[in-house]
Amino acid sequence: MAKQRKAKRGKDAERAELIVQRLAEAYPDARCELKFRSPFQLLIATILSAQCTDERVNSLTPALFRKYRSARDFAEADSKELEQDIKPTGFFRSKARSIQACCRELVERHSGKVPTDLDEMVKLTGIGRKTANMVLGAALGKATGIVVDTHVRRVAARLGLTRQTDPDKIEQDLIKLVPQDQWVPFSFRLIHHGRYCCTARNPQCEQCKLVELCPKIGLAAEGKRAKRKAGSRAK
Ligand code: SF4
Numbered sequence: 246m247a248k249q250r251k252a253k254r255g256k257d258a259e260r261a262e263l264i265v266q267r268l269a270e271a272y273p274d275a276r277c278e279l280k281f282r283s284p285f286q287l288l289i290a291t292i293l294s295a296q297c298t299d300e301r302v303n304s305l306t307p308a309l310f311r312k313y314r315s316a317r318d319f320a321e322a323d324s325k326e327l328e329q330d331i332k333p334t335g336f337f338r339s340k341a342r343s344i345q346a347c348c349r350e351l352v353e354r355h356s357g358k359v360p361t362d363l364d365e366m367v368k369l370t371g372i373g374r375k376t377a378n379m380v381l382g383a384a385l386g387k388a389t390g391i392v393v394d395t396h397v398r399r400v401a402a403r404l405g406l407t408r409q410t411d412p413d414k415i416e417q418d419l420i421k422l423v424p425q426d427q428w429v430p431f432s433f434r435l436i437h438h439g440r441y442c443c444t445a446r447n448p449q450c451e452q453c454k455l456v457e458l459c460p461k462i463g464l465a466a467e468g469k470r471a472k473r474k475a476g477s478r479a480k
Contacts (some may be wrong), residue, residue: 256307261406261422264458268434271454273428275437277383279303284359284384285351286310289319291376292343297334307331316357320348343371363389382429391419392432396439403443405460446471 278299285401286306289341293302293467309330313319319327328341347369351357362365366377381387391397393412398417401407406419423431442449448464450456 257406258422260458264404264406264455265353265423265427265431267454267458268431268438269427272437276434277379277434279383281384282310284361284380285316286345286362287380287384288359288372288376289344291379292347293331293369295340296336302334316348319344320352327387331431344348346370359384361385361387367380374416378416378428379430382432386429388425388428391416391423391428392436393419394436395444395445396436397432399445400435400439400443403448403459403462404465405462406457428476 253339255430257374279287279290280303281290288374290302290306293306293412313322313327322345324341324345327345329335331340331344331372336341346361350369351359355365356479360369361381362379363377366372366380367374374390375392378390378392378451381389382392393416397408398412401415401419406422407415409415409418419431420428438455450459450461450464453459458473
């Protein structure tokens with residue numbers, strides 16, 4: 246039994262290695278699609294991107310960052326005015342609260358600067374490992390972990406790279422399979438793949454570069470669920 250488990254682990258690692266390679270060939274230039282000029286701007290843009298598209302966030306952040314230039318500006322802003330400024334991104338009241346709490350902590354504990362250490366970042370209000378890995382990886386090139394967003398969750402499950410549903414546990418599974426020097430590009434390539442190929446509703450398996458490596462876990466069940474939903478809507 247132990248021998249079989251070891252052999253399976255070996256096969257999973259080999260398959261993961263090929264997936265990392267194929268993604269690198271398919272999307273050599275994939276990167277964070279949020280626009281930013283500093284780690285601080287990316288931190289704010291990432292908070293705004295929750296439940297919102299990157300395009301929408303990008304359409305609003307240039308003006309936002311002209312108006313609020315520092316953590317202190319956000320921390321001291323009138324909260325109602327900030328809410329209106331970020332309203333198009335949705336959930337604007339809770340996002341404004343998170344941004345102001347986080348910026349107050351940046352001012353009080355870090356002289357207004359974004360910490361460059363993951364453990365310090367995740368102590369900030371509203372900042373989890375996803376945002377911390379995103380900011381440290383995309384803005385500072387630091388491989389502190391793998392960004393587990395909605396796309397990575399879905400695609401990693403379909404590819405059979407994890408059976409977990411909790412983002413932190415998914416990340417732990419992925420970092421065991423992917424070499425550390427690939428964590429940052431792998432994150433953005435998997436996000437890109439999920440956004441443009443392995444989409445939630447209509448994955449493009451016929452055109453997918455990973456098709457022979459993919460067990461398509463859960464796809465059949467997802468298809469049946471979608472059909473049932475469509476059927477009940479038609480009645
Ligand atoms: Fe997604 Fe299909 Fe590609 Fe698997 S084969 S990664 S399910 S698009």
